[in-house]
Amino acid sequence: MIHLIDELKVIPGVIGASIVNSKEGLKAANFPSIFKAERLQVVGKHLLKLYSVGRLNFDDLTDLSLNYDESVVVARELEKGTLVFAICDPSFNQNLLTMSFNLLHEEYKLGNFADSTIPTSPNDVSSAAVEVGEAKVSASLQGLFMEMKGALGKVLGPMAGFVFDEVMDEWLTLGPSEFSRIETLIEQINQEILEPEKVANYRQLITPLLETFQKG
């Protein structure tokens, strides 16, 4: 996730950037060490609140900017409950930052943030049917889910299909079926697997699947 906000940091005047989620807290940051993570997290949460309040008044809200004497804080919502913010010198190029936010936002929507957190390991893939609502899940994601379900079969055996479908139903009720939320789904599956060794084994099995999916 860090590599895309690193691209923001190369913009003249940008001191650093961060991605924050209302539940998970700070997801990525590339500020100088003088900016403590706890403080950045508080800033992020305040910005999330500010964005929510702004959204109540303005349906077409895009960015927030807070102009202080020393610096400017600019924030953009990536999805509900998640935003990216940058702290900049007052002389920063706002047009360039806005354009970079647009690009980053597109990348985020495509789910291109999860790759840096997923370890690599080649493994076999088996396929099985995934019974999820077609209206809710894109065709490409359905393919991935089928492979993940097959991988779970290697770890859990015959109960895998039932477990996967149950978890999938719950996951779909919690948010959009986007690749950016795949780690939440995996975490839910891990909670069903329970045994750490099997959790690690499942991660090994699905890592190449996730990588292949991301490469398109």
Added chain:
Amino acid sequence: MATAVDFVERINQIEGVSGCVLVKDDGTLLGNTLGDTEDYSGLLQVTSGLSADIMNNVGFSYCRYICFNRDNMQNFYVFPIANYLLGIVQQTDCSVARMLDKVYHLVSRVSTGGAGSHS
């Protein structure tokens, strides 16, 4: 109170300002050239509080203004002025930098007590 009304009128005359609202930090309305003032009063109060929290958390010294950027380009600005809050709606086709300069100039004069003798 007459000074507050004058101040709002002067802000409203700045090129690029579509309308404005001035409230005390407790939400009391002092002047308004916008509709839906009650909503904006709440927004002004919450915005001011959160921006001050961020300022104190990071260690910034002074908040000049907060901007809500909108797709329709009618951006909304919040200027904290001592115990008052000024909200401004920007016109879609204007020189934003020039408008902000003029507003900030007037706000600075109010902050330093200059506006009272000039209005």
